[in-house]
Amino acid sequence: MRRRHLLTVLGLAALILSAGCAGLLGGQSISDEQLDEEPPSPYTWDNSVDAHITITENARFQAVYRLDSDSIELFRRDGFGGRNAISVSAVRYRYPNGTVITGTELVARGGTVDRSRERVLVSLPDDAAGDGRLAVTSSSTPKRFSLPTFVNGSYAVVLPPNRRIEVFPFGKVTPSGYEVESAGDQRIIRWDNVEADAISVQFYLxxxxxxxxxxxxxxxxxxxxxxxxxxxxxxxxxxxxxxxxxxxxxxxxxxxxxxxxxx
Structure with a gap:
């Protein structure tokens, strides 16, 4: 009787453990509402850089990436060298001819938007061609933006209105080699070519x-x-x-x- 009870307990524990591992290691779907959500403001499709990032005032950011491959992984690095998936919403893909599709349309055309504990994997539709652009919206932190460089090449980061970076230590930008230009009440930070693993911008009012x-x-x-x-x-x-x-x-x-x- 004791043996049967012990086997029952061990079986239940194994079931719970396997379910937990599946939750940690397996993919997690992102809802259609998140995929098709409207971005805080229209994406900046027409730009001359490989990565265009606009930081909004509500601690979010909008990123538009020019892709040279059929997939991209989106994540943040933790303090121990690991990766954590970022939140993703308002997914859009623009074909080279200017046609823009939503996240659910991307999936319907053979693409994927899969989330695991470590990253969000976005695969392009079967009919995607070179030089397409992927846009996503995600969360940031107040007065500081930091993200790995998912694509190589030139970058532009647009700060929220009336934010500045000129006075250290309140303002700080890495990597070096950037230029700052003004566009009305906003600052735009530009890199001709980013070779670092991440970019970070600390700003202030x-x-x-x-x-x-x-x-x-x-x-x-x-x-x-x-x-x-x-x-x-x-x-x-x-x-x-x-x-x-x-x-x-x-x-x-x-x-x-x-x-x-x-x-």
């Missing part, structure tokens, strides 16, 4: 500098006031000790006399 400057000024005033207060307290204590006779210096009459028994 102009008002952030004012807030930091005001906070630094307040801390400076508080620090100066604190030093002045403690100096006054030390001076008051010194005078109090003098009044009590604790700091009265006595003349040593025998400083010039030799020790007893040695004169």
């Amino acid at each position: 102009q008002r952030d500098l004012y807030i930091f400057g005001a906070a630094a000024a307040v801390l400076t005033v508080v620090g100066i006031g604190g030093v002045a207060y403690y100096r006054r307290r030390i001076e008051a204590l010194r005078k109090q000790r003098e009044e009590l006779g604790l700091d009265v210096e006595t003349d040593d009459e025998f400083d010039d006399e030799p020790p007893p028994g040695m004169g």
Whole structure:
């Protein structure tokens, strides 16, 4: 009886473990609603770079990649050298002739959008030709964008309105070799050729500098006031000790006399 009970428990544990492994290692479907969701703003199809990334104000980004292969893997690297799949929505593919299809149409034409724990694999439709472009929308983090370089070549990153990168350490861009241009109230960071494994842009609002400057000024005033207060307290204590006779210096009459028994 005990043996049968033990076998039942082991079988249940194996079933749970296998189900968990399947969830971790197997593909996960992305809903049709996510695939066909409207992007926050129209994708910038007509651009001269291999990767065009627009960061929006709600901590999201829109990326348009020119593909030179029939698939692309989308992921972020963790702090241990591994990969984690990124969230993907508003998937679009544009053929070289300008025809744009949605994510579900891409799948219906023989393509795939499969998500695992480590990456999102997008395979192009069977009728896709060279020089097509894939566009996706995903999540970012406030005031900092970082993503692996999924395609080789030139890159452009468009910051949200009124964001800046000029003042270090609030603004920082890697890799080096970039140029910055203005387009109205927006900054566009461009690389002619990115050879690094990832790009990273840290940016700020102009008002952030004012807030930091005001906070630094307040801390400076508080620090100066604190030093002045403690100096006054030390001076008051010194005078109090003098009044009590604790700091009265006595003349040593025998400083010039030799020790007893040695004169």
